[in-house]
Amino acid sequence: MERITLKKVVTRFAPSPTGTLHIGGVRTALFNYVYAKKYDGLFLVRIEDTDRERSTKEFEKNILDSLHSIGLSPDLAPINQSERNDIYIAAAQKLVDSEQAYYCDCSVEELDQMREEQQAKGLKPQYDGRSRDKNISKSVNTVLRLKTPLDGQVVVKDHVRGDIVFNNSELDDLIILRSDGSPTYHLCNVVDDFEQGVTTVIRGEDHISNTPRQIHIQNALDYPKLEYAHLPLVLGADKKRLSKRHAATSLEEYKLAGYLDSSILNTLARLGWSKGEKEIFYLDDLIKDFEINEVQKAGAIFDISKLDFVNSQHMANLTYEKFVIHLTPFLVSNNIDLNLHHDPKQLINSMRTSANTLAEIALNLVCYFKDITEYNQKAIEKFIGNSDQVLVDLKEKLSQIEDWSEDVLDELLVKYRNKNELPIPKVNQPIRIALTGSTNSPSLGMTLYLFDKNEAIARIDKLINFINHKDS
DSSP, X not given: OOOOOOSSOEEEEOOOSSSSOBHHHHHHHHHHHHHHHHTTOEEEEEEOOOOTTTOOHHHHHHHHHHHHHTTOOOSSOOEEGGGOHHHHHHHHHHHHHTTSEEEEOOOHHHHHHHHHHHHHTTOOOOOOOTTTTSOOOOOTTOEEEEOOOSSSEEEEEETTTEEEEXXXXXXXXXXXXXXXXXXXXXXXXXXXXXXXXXXXXXXXXXXXXXXXXXXHHXXXXXXXXXXXXXXXXXXOTTSSBOOGGGSOOBHHHHHHTTOOHHHHHHHHHTSSOOBTTBOOOOHHHHHHHOOXXXXXXXXXXXOHHHHHHHHHHHHHTSOHHHHHHHHHHHHHHTTOOGGGSSOHHHHHHHHTTSXXXXXXXXXXXXXXXXXXXXXXXXXHHHHTTTOOHXXXXXXXXXXXXXXXXXXXHHHHHHHHHHHHTOOHHHHHHHHHHHHHSSSOOSOHHHHHHHSOHHHHHHHHHHHHHHHHHTTO
């Protein structure tokens, strides 16, 4: 690959294909994407697949497909670290030739003893540089170590955290080539950032300790300095790092649950970043409004209720046509054919605010296409009890209606309530239960309209029979 030498901003997202794309990874990718686009730069993706035992092509495909599906496609073709070994070896050799690295033949037993002695003295266990000046030749038993400066400091200029200072005395001579000749993470990372022309590294705060080590490699290779921004970790409600114990964690799971791509990005953007009182953002808004130095330092709690709210707002903002397109996969999974309904547009518009996710809305629509198989027993006890009189009365009155419209139906219900001096729930809820199995639906006049006359009367009759025979 020819090195990118553009002066514009270049960011990168560097996932390891050892699992599906995590929601925290999406946040990192998003911040890299919007930062690059804000400055008319490039957003790149690098697959860090040097862990050959855990990395798979299936996970790699999931990551790339997920990024594309959510609107975060890279500007250039992704690269794979597993295909770039020769480049890393060449960089390592450059360090050897410039005497910035040396071979070490310390055995595992020797290193273990060294660390035990350091701990016994109350010292931080780290490599003590004992092979630095031995001029050890490369062999099957040697590793290659970077010569880290013995004194002074390295300062990480971080857009989120300000200057982070590390004492070089706290940093040992890290391994950059293993004994089998394979490069380590730090070397690969630095070389790839240089080769890809990366200018700004935006990643999680768990990488902070890696940064001074990588800066030392950059300096040794005479690479340009990079900008850094270390994002707060995404936390669960218990303020611990988000993991599978907090239920869904992968992007795929949230999409299957019926959350829109735009609402996922919106919610993730506000994990650690905000813009006044504004809560609803789309990708174009984020590119315009996002400032990396406005990201907070504290861990960001991923609150599913916030995602629910944002998703409901994004769904409400969709046109009818676009809403149906997003809803269709969930309709199909529930064997719902909108064309079988007498007024599908009214049905969708009446039900699109009935839940916070597309999956839940589709489930709420099932009763309009399939027979009721069970009723909410608590609702029956509360609103009906053992008396079916309201159901019997309204079945008769509804049977006489010729104009089956919302206004006419609402007028009938009001007259019946007033004549019998009954509260609204005692009239409306029994009918709702008969039609939908529960007490949740649009206005009752509309709910009745959404069923044709014969179906509505048949369902009321079915509940009457159920009430009369439930104890038999």
